[in-house]
Amino acid sequence: MARDLSCTFTGLRFPNPFLLSSAPPTESESNILRAFEAGWGGVVTKTIGMHPVVNVKGPKTKFLRAQPETGALSMNKGRAGALHSSWNWELISDKPLDWWLPRIERIKKAFPDRILIASIMAGSGSESELDHWRTLTRECQKAGADGLELNLSCPHMDRPDMGSNIGKDEALCSFVTQVVKEVATVPVWAKLTPATGDIVAEAGAVFRGGADAVVSSNTFPSLPLVDPDTLEFECNVDGFVSPGGLGGPAILPLSIANMASMTRAFPDKSFSGIGGISEFRDALNYFLLGCGTVQVCTAAMLDHAVGPNVIRRLIEGASAFLDRTPFFETLADCRGHLRDRVVAHSKIRRPDDSDYQGGYEPQEGYAAPDADNR
Numbered sequence: 001m002a003r004d005l006s007c008t009f010t011g012l013r014f015p016n017p018f019l020l021s022s023a024p025p026t027e028s029e030s031n032i033l034r035a036f037e038a039g040w041g042g043v044v045t046k047t048i049g050m051h052p053v054v055n056v057k058g059p060k061t062k063f064l065r066a067q068p069e070t071g072a073l074s075m076n077k078g079r080a081g082a083l084h085s086s087w088n089w090e091l092i093s094d095k096p097l098d099w100w101l102p103r104i105e106r107i108k109k110a111f112p113d114r115i116l117i118a119s120i121m122a123g124s125g126s127e128s129e130l131d132h133w134r135t136l137t138r139e140c141q142k143a144g145a146d147g148l149e150l151n152l153s154c155p156h157m158d159r160p161d162m163g164s165n166i167g168k169d170e171a172l173c174s175f176v177t178q179v180v181k182e183v184a185t186v187p188v189w190a191k192l193t194p195a196t197g198d199i200v201a202e203a204g205a206v207f208r209g210g211a212d213a214v215v216s217s218n219t220f221p222s223l224p225l226v227d228p229d230t231l232e233f234e235c236n237v238d239g240f241v242s243p244g245g246l247g248g249p250a251i252l253p254l255s256i257a258n259m260a261s262m263t264r265a266f267p268d269k270s271f272s273g274i275g276g277i278s279e280f281r282d283a284l285n286y287f288l289l290g291c292g293t294v295q296v297c298t299a300a301m302l303d304h305a306v307g308p309n310v311i312r313r314l315i316e317g318a319s320a321f322l323d324r325t326p327f328f329e330t331l332a333d334c335r336g337h338l339r340d341r342v343v344a345h346s347k348i349r350r351p352d353d354s355d356y357q358g359g360y361e362p363q364e365g366y367a368a369p370d371a372d373n374r
Contacts (some may be wrong), residue, residue: 016041021295042115047092070240089244125161153218164193177209221246248298252276263290
């Protein structure tokens with residue numbers, strides 16, 4: 001029997017805490033409708049902006065797989081290997097605000113019980129750019145969006161006053177959040193970048209600006225690998241490449257480390273986790289560290305573009321987890337259960353002198369200890 005997985009997050013009631021993140025799966029009305037039909041509790045639209053957007057020629061997203069024979073990673077050696085990660089250099093939605101607004105209205109009329117979050121992005125270098133944030137906010141909420149997600153995290157914007165270039169600047173991301181909050185009548189989430197020296201600092205900055213939640217995080221800046229046979233990057237245009245974003249299973253440990261840092265610093269704040277989620281066991285990491293919702297991209301892209309099997313497995317996995325864990329009645333009960341187990345390295349117990357072997361334990365990846373080292 002399926003459990004009741006409904007939850008309240010930033011004042012919004014979700015039928016379940018699983019969302020499609022702002023990415024190719026949420027780039028169109030038809031995809032979002034299909035996602036809600038499949039059972040996703042929420043959807044974050046592809047990021048909507050006010051400026052013309054033209055994507056690169058050729059593939060915008062590729063998938064790295066570990067080859068079964070050698071374990072080598074490649075985007076271009078077939079689909080037989082185990083999925084390692086996704087890589088993309090896709091920009092925000094190339095559809096204008098006027099294209100999105102009637103579609104937001106229709107989607108909400110079709111699924112009034114599901115949560116639709118509008119992802120928005122503008123610049124920060126002038127008052128006119130700040131007005132773009134205000135316009136996007138007013139128009140999206142007027143069209144029926146339940147909340148807003150501020151894209152302060154896109155890793156490959158050309159402009160120095162956009163995307164992760166805002167998210168890496170405490171003053172800017174706090175100020176932009178404040179500008180949006182002054183006109184917002186719906187919850188405001190701030191999506192942060194992992195490409196920063198201290199993501200806790202940016203989380204604190206957007207909370208000071210009034211953010212209702214932090215979303216973490218976007219993809220990690222990266223390059224595609226070089227094909228040793230052609231000496232070309234595996235994804236390129238005319239031989240050239242620029243940094244894109246790495247997502248998928250490979251970033252799960254990195255993403256939960258960032259999340260743990262933030263939830264420990266702000267245990268009373270709201271967080272939505274992103275990065276490497278394919279099954280409920282992946283999502284559980286985020287809940288146990290203090291997240292109220294999670295978002296999925298790569299796994300959904302590889303499952304009929306919107307993840308109908310992914311959301312089914314997430315819901316079934318969550319129900320099974322609650323059935324076998326009697327001390328948790330709901331997923332909210334396990335929120336933050338392991339947050340305080342993440343401590344400074346100096347807090348990890350050291351062995352007694354009689355047991356210490358200089359760190360040369362007989363384990364995988366180490367040579368057997370020399371007698372002198374004992």
